[in-house]
Amino acid sequence: MSITFNAFEIFEMAEQIERNGAKFYRTAAKAFKDSGIAQTLLELADMEDAHEKVFADMRKQLSEKRRGFMAFDPENQMALYLQAMAGGRVFDMKKDPAKQLAGVDNVADILKMAIDAEKDSIVFYIGLKNFVPPKAGKDRVEAIINEEMGHLILLTLKLTVLA
Amino acid sequence: MGPKFNANEVFEMAEEIERNAAKFYRQAADSSSDNQTKQMLLDLADMEDGHQKTFAQMREQLTGQETGWSIFDPDNLSVQYLQAMADARGYEGKITPTTQLTGSETLQEILEIALNSEKESVFFYFGLKGLVPARAGGDKVEAIIKEELSHITTLLNKLKSL
Numbered sequence: 001m002s003i004t005f006n007a008f009e010i011f012e013m014a015e016q017i018e019r020n021g022a023k024f025y026r027t028a029a030k031a032f033k034d035s036g037i038a039q040t041l042l043e044l045a046d047m048e049d050a051h052e053k054v055f056a057d058m059r060k061q062l063s064e065k066r067r068g069f070m071a072f073d074p075e076n077q078m079a080l081y082l083q084a085m086a087g088g089r090v091f092d093m094k095k096d097p098a099k100q101l102a103g104v105d106n107v108a109d110i111l112k113m114a115i116d117a118e119k120d121s122i123v124f125y126i127g128l129k130n131f132v133p134p135k136a137g138k139d140r141v142e143a144i145i146n147e148e149m150g151h152l153i154l155l156t157l158k159l160t161v162l163a
Numbered sequence: 164m165g166p167k168f169n170a171n172e173v174f175e176m177a178e179e180i181e182r183n184a185a186k187f188y189r190q191a192a193d194s195s196s197d198n199q200t201k202q203m204l205l206d207l208a209d210m211e212d213g214h215q216k217t218f219a220q221m222r223e224q225l226t227g228q229e230t231g232w233s234i235f236d237p238d239n240l241s242v243q244y245l246q247a248m249a250d251a252r253g254y255e256g257k258i259t260p261t262t263q264l265t266g267s268e269t270l271q272e273i274l275e276i277a278l279n280s281e282k283e284s285v286f287f288y289f290g291l292k293g294l295v296p297a298r299a300g301g302d303k304v305e306a307i308i309k310e311e312l313s314h315i316t317t318l319l320n321k322l323k324s325l
Contacts, residue, residue: 081312084319123282126289127312149290 007131011059013086014128017121018052021045024097024117028110035107037158044114044151051144058137078131085124111159118152173291174222180284181215184208187264187280191273194266203321207277207314214307221300271325278318285311 025045029038085091104110122145129141188208195201264273285308292304 077309077313077316081316084316084323087319087323090319119282119286122289123285123312123315126285126308130309130312145289152286 007062008059010082010086010128010131011055011062013082013091014055014125015052015059017091017124018048018055020095020097021117021121022048022052024100024114027098027101028114031101031104032107032110037107037111040154040158044154047147047151051147054140054144058132058140062136078127081127082124082131085120085127090120091124108159108162111155111162115152115155115159118148118155122148122152170225170294171222173294174218174225177218177288177291178215178222180287181211181218184277184280184284185211185215187277190264191277194264194268194273195270197270200270200321203317207317210310210314214310217300217303217307221295221303224299271322274318274322274325278315278322281311281314281318285315 022045025041025048029041029045032038032041100113101110104113125141125145125148129138129145132138132141185208188204188211192201192204192208195204268276288304288308288311292301292308295301295304
């Protein structure tokens, strides 16, 4: 049995990834408000909010025709990829990101969790970019990937400083 | 942060990633008793061999001028990204394909190591693609990224079937 997602649902997933990311960063900033990275975490949360809005905007602009996969992905390869990625093992959309932080008591662990989450987002969006034609906003997905790459660089540098 | 790699070295790193992945898949295939799983792992190893050859060919085709970064990465973003990837790889507690398998790993553990490794490859090649102009084979890197994404699909579906 396979569950198939359409383009509309794929964008909804991207929005949820960003919502979860923002919630994770805000919860972490609150928990580590005196750590010196709280402001960075809040800025990252704000950027995830902006990404969510971009994906929501792209979803709203989908025409009825483009809501299905075929117009986007004639070989269905990227649809299968996104479906596998969203299948629960990489992204569990129902998991509360704030609960992930329960019991975490040091900044290094927060940064590692954030790095892993950013990597999963990037790898999902790289697939998404291949799925979105230029006229439907491929460059906007590319811009978000570049920003997530920037987050990854920042978080990795922070982790390196702590080591 | 200044650049620490040149183009030649980055392609060598990509080749090393592919060699490690192929070796890992063959080692995992050796320890697999299920024929279907063994074949899947050997097929993945063969594809990684093909990628390694592509990167080696791209490295050999670099001109003297292109071995430097300046014409590839004017804003230095891709170099920073690759550097961050290299720094983040194998941070404490992370198992990588270079870890010697003991033979007692479960199939799930093997697939999870492979999945993490494929993701790391995709990040690295995405950064690499930003450095490679189309005329120097940017489309080949893009094709390899798509194949690595399809490996992720294969591994995730296999994990789901367990």
